[in-house]
Amino acid sequence: MGLSSFSGYLRLQLFGYVRARRTGWVVAAAVVGALAGCRGDTPYVVPTGPMPANTVLLSQMMQELSARPGFTEAMLAQLNDGSKRGPALLTPKLIDHMRQLILGKDWQGLNRFPGWTMREINPTVRVVSRVAGGAASTKDLAAYVDLGPYALERAERVDLDVASDRPGFSTVGLTSALGDGVVRGDGADPAIAPMHAESQRLAEVLNRLALNGLDGAAVATASVDGRTATTPEAMMQSLVASGHEVVVSDARYFANFGHFHSNGQDVMMPFWVNSQILVPHTRRALLVPVSHAEYEWTVRGPKINADVAWYFGIDGKAEFRTMDELNQPWVLGRYAHTYRGADAVEVTRLTGRMMVAYAHLHQAHPELPFGGYYALGVCQDSVAAIEKKMTGKATLFPNTADDALFDDARDAEVNALIAAIPKDRTGRMPEPERIFGSLPTTELAAITIPGLTADLVSVQEAWQDGTLRRTHGREHWIVVALEIAGFVLAMGVAFWLWRRSR
Template sequence: MAPMTGLGRAVSALLLSGTLLCCAPLQADPRADEAPWLPVSQVMAELARNPDFVEALYRRLGRDPKAGGILGPDEIKRLREMILGKDFEGLDRFPGLTVQGMGRSVRLAGAVMDRSGDDGLAPEAATAGEAVEEELGIPAAGTPPAPDAYLRPLGFGLEVGDRVDPALAERYADGLRLAELLNRLSLNPPDGGERHRVALDGQTDGQTLDTPRALMEALVRSGHDVEVRDSRYFANFGDLIYQGRDVLTPFWIDTQLPVPGTDRNLLVPVSHSQHELVVRGPVVNADLSFYFGIDGQAVFRPSVTRDQAWVMGRVAHRYRGEEAMEVIRLAGAILRAYDAVKRRHPELPFGGYFALGVCNDVNAMIELRMRGETTLFPLTLDPQFFTDEGEVGRLAEALPLDSRWRAAADPRRILGSLPVEDLAALPLPSLREDLEKVRAAWESGRLPRSDIGDLALLGAVAAGILAAGLWSARRWSVRRR
């Protein structure tokens, strides 16, 4: 698929942002002038004053599926009326989707989009039939990325992408090298055979460093500190910046939980979770993350970018010592299992995203193994794809999957996925109020079950969202979700 033009990317990102907002009003913080972020409705209101932008947006709505999203005629008509009629608050009340609605939308999007190869840090196995051994290669050569290396100007005062974190950038070369090694070692077959190996200081000191755990244990023995953090954030699908300020582009999802005292269901921004590997020592200083991304890769990735402030951030669990080594071992097993599943099922669209889970699923497997339960939502993988994958298959089958049922979501997992400990820290007052009502009713046993079925699924709209937003507009960047 050819890359979109700058304007096409801007329009696609704005459609993604606007059409994913919930039916409850998205109210900006009362101190909006002080906040570093802007609601989508405010951005659209300002951009609509520019006749060139309005004309360009009007031309692209529904005319080019790859640039503006695959939208049904009714939704195209509604969006035109909202934008050209300057009903920008309507964008902040556009309906969210249930998990089941998301699944149908992904299937529809996959049916109409050209299939493209995976992007990102695809791991490379050792050459078949021969052993491969290489040096650690750290400190690694490489220049830190420039502050704007992952930002793209779109015109009209818009930028899309991530800002580079200066501290992470200094460790990026070592992080990239360590991620490459861990990804390759993860693909070694567990039952022997020719192996990919890593040598420290020219020799392995009697140890065979042919698994991620073995490599990390060797680093610990050589004086390195290793910590793994189970971290949660709000997913940022838009990565939009307008005139230097971040734009809130959450992906709102209908939990099917009723908000007490209202006729609405609870809608929450989808969370992003990852296990972060932090290594410090005399040789290796690196920051990595492990998750299944919208690039279709479940891999270790070097960390280098700085999150927009509204995605927040919380460490749910910290692992050190033997626990950290077990998390690293299991992450390697998950990487190998996902690689095998994708080789068996190359027909899966979007690299298997949604069918094999979203970012939360692989992290939920790790949390389930380490804590005996998971606190992540939503979880979408289909266990049938993992029946031949042993330990990983058993974990997949044991997950409380939200894609299986139409029932309301588990309040405990919704709250557990939030990127804050204290609801008062959330950036959106309306979201805080709804969550406080739901939590209070749940904790007191008074939370009723919703009798509202699968709300308007908006299949065509969601297909456009996922096709244009999750694939085209984000193909070059895998950060956050």
């Protein structure tokens, strides 16, 4: 009970006392009212609807299938397969937590899985870090960068005037069936998958050109319309000079935790993190789905039509890659920033420098699990670092890179960029600007994850009018202290009324 609600309540009690000052009912009403007002909110029930068309919640799928022998373990094994584009921040402890929720039929908990703060997630990753990193732990850069047919130790000459000989889009290796009508993996995006052959070759060429920056690498060159380049940024300049339009976009989506489909329906599966911001008029923390961030290059012109992306992923790869699978509609998507001309060239240059820095990090720290994912940052870190260089602000959450690992003097520029962005490894309370900046839409009503829009609207209003509270902030504890004081005062008044009625 806050002070305003308590003062109103106290006036009612005194009015009642005037009307019935010798009755014991005033005492009962005072005590019951005080206790009812101070014992907290009604337990929150996680909404399960409304849902977008052709979509089910993970909890709905598991309610139907978890009783099938072996299905739960098969699903968890798929999630734990780091060779696929896996879920954000997954650790054995989180896998066990999900298993417990499913076996305990805690469907509400599953709908906000895991709902932990970054401070709670961090130790689970440290435990994994004390164990061998697994198959991806190697100094061989071929495990971390897709170079296609181009070798680091061999000078390469690529003529982009010749059509790509790469195969078209295929779901081979991208999808797998778990049985009972459940498939993991997504099909082709009809808008960009037809360009897959050109996109794949362009990604491989950009990767190889970026790694020209490694000590000892043979020099690779790529040409288009007679213009030759030896760096990714020079490649973009050559494309523009030869009549191509090049746009670089800072793209943001809700991270798809599972990429599951059940009997033809999309399975909504976010990964929820506790923001440590209180939802106004409740005692709940705002839980937000982790977002995915990447840079996307759109190239259109007389010789090349391609779409490529760049980010540091759960596969341990910081590289240019194709991203032409069809997103499930609930992940949404927006461009926080769009770059053309010299700015597009600069973003391309910075991503190339990031690639070289991550190559050095992989060689220096092959023991890191998940190919360094989390310790060296998640997808947001490198995007946020470049965003801050380009715009002066970093608006992504969470960032997890350990600054101490970015210590190679050869990568001083990248080290400084990573050091300049806020980190969330130790559980710092993120700025609301980063919470809302990470969202894949600025239209909160467009979000189709049940219950999220209402919480975000409420928090945004509190942020804008200056009444936002943290779950562990100074203002929060002041309000809690006032609520306790109000309860004690209410009990004192109730006792006084009782004594007077005697």
